[in-house]
Amino acid sequence: MRWCLSATTLFVFSLLCFSASALTIGAAQPDLYLSQLQGKKVALVVNQTSEVEGTHLVDYLLDKNVTITKVMAPEHGFRGDAGAGETISDGVDTRTGLPVLSLYGKTKKPSPEMLADSDVIIFDIQDVGARFYTYISTLHLVLEAAAEQQKQVIVLDRPNPNGMFTDGPIREEGFASFVGMDPIPLLHGMTVGELAQMMRGEQWFNQADTLELLVIPVANYTKSVTYDLPVAPSPNLPNAQSIQLYPSLCLFEATTVSVGRGTPFPFQVIGHDKVALGTFSFTPISMPNSAPSPKLQDVKLHGQDLRRAANEGFDLTLLLQAFNQFKQAGELFIDRPDFFDKLSGTDTLRKAIEAGQSEQQIRASWQPALKQFKQQRQPYLLYPEF
Template sequence: MALKIRLGNEVLLKENMGLIRDKKIGLVTNQTGLTSNLSNLVDILLSHSEINLVALFGPEHGYRGDVQDGIEVESYIDKKTNLPVYSLFGDTKSPTSAALKDIEIMLFDIQDIGVRYFTYIYTMANTIESAGKVGLPFVVLDRPNPLGGIKVEGNIVEEDFNSFVGNYALPIRHGMTIGELATYFNEEFRMGVDLRVIKMKNWQREMYYDETSLIWVSPSPNISTLDTAFIYPGTCLVEGTNISEGRGTVKPFEMIGAAWIDGIELSRELNSRKLPGVLFRPVYFSPLMSKYKDKKCEGVQFHTTDREAFLPVLSGLTLLEVIIELYPDGFEWRELSSSEHHFFFDLLCGTDKIRKGLVKGQKAEDIVKSWEDELLNFKGKRERYLLY
């Protein structure tokens, strides 16, 4: 029988309380900041007489995880704990010096999903930088990468396209835990913080989240299952277009479509490509919010049949390749109103080369092959930061 995985927060509570005892603590967390038996870390810390938790910091979607994507969150006093909750997805995306002035140590406990677009990792990076500037120790309570720690996919972000959905020379699927990323950020980009990662016990790199015996808690409102998380590295790219990524349906990022798509035609063409580990079926839906709100849409649902074989980035790019080919009059790139970059898709991709390649009719498989060398370089670079 496999040994039970102990999360970083559980190792802290059992073996490392001396790190935080009698210190004023700031904690970056959200609804995923739980132990393996779903006890809330905030509640546990507040119940200890020798622990002084003085402030909370919340990422995108808010401290309670109840805010939709991209919506700015204000700072407030939490009624349940009477603690200030400083928003790191509002007027500022970094802790201010005023918010940090009474803190002696910062903790970070948030479940990431292992994908470059997911903004929690940039909240962590910004907080590491801010803590480094004022000499605050920073402690990451490590958690599994739900997609495992072996596979790495996607291109590397180009520096000119750094944003809050892509930065730090990461590929789309990086195969690192949040603690490994913290070490990579701090050392590779010279953030200068006194960093400590509280490692998990008994987690292995080849484990997917449902092989850990840990209970899945949605890390954001639209990533409600592990199946969604596996598909997300590919279908999040749809956010940069006028295609619905399924927000406002029961299967966001799994069901993709638009009012001008023929679901039967699209599923037939995608299945003919024989993409590894995935099948497509036609679907019909009317989103309750976001793109095509209350309009009848057709499209496809992704069904993964083999997680080991499935390549979400290749599948997502093939989806776009086929839609552009079948529906050139309906398809559009999502434009940005105020940015040095014209298209949101380019920020998601960390380059404009992918969009330009698709426009010219370049095949998705050729686009993927074009970044093999840079991906190999990243794999070599990340080796020194792997903790498991």
């Protein structure tokens, strides 16, 4: 109950200041959380996006005499220089000497040993609002581990750059995975702080009702605000356009089509060598820090340049067009159906596409569950939606 009152108080504070001040991320409001860290040993779940006014949160807190025991890093690593799916190894941060422990690889959930010397866990990572972006899966497992080990969690919230959209299928039972742990839509329209509250409130993880959780909201933020990220959230989402297109293009990862990994414009193009999806040509190559072994490496592809496209939200147009072009050409399109279903959170989307349903028919099938989800999430929202 103490946590609920704290979150409500902070939310009211944010609303009162909305019209007078600039947007301020949770980490940049130390007066709201530093008192919680006095005399405590603190573990950080952070990556390269965890910056406060140009300073990394690790350095920011050390300068304020916070006792940090370790850094725990999600997919892409502490510095964000590992490609998608690459195993992240433990190490030491050369700047501070702090141990850096991986939460992507063999260990995705912090073990009791990892948390034994810490009292508080701070989570401060920029999300992009899509269910299959794995930072929120790391959040889920961190919350569960903290609840089981009686550790407090403080989430320093950040805006959702796709926060104006709530769309796509809800993840169904039987399709839970690290690219979809919780029963939320493909585009959930929530911040990490709101999601943490929902995960706890809906008891989506073990011992959720015992977790001491504090969310520091973003001041002066609404979901209608356009927010360009100051730091790329991962190597293959380098700019605002890629983040905007990511929800619509990520399902192509389970097909034979390239989304531009191994080029300077990942998630901003689509292309194939045998089925010409357009007149734009590009050739994926090995890029050690972002795409060591990209799909269709060293092969000239033909497709579409989407760097100035207006697609936003979860747009099925490109996916349905490509499916029909591949069908007409007699070429395999979805080559990893199980992965497609995990990304979708259901097998109904794939089956609807294969059955030739229109985008209108497919979208109509999501609406009852989306309406229910919007009602379910209401108690956990921290910001005006529009």
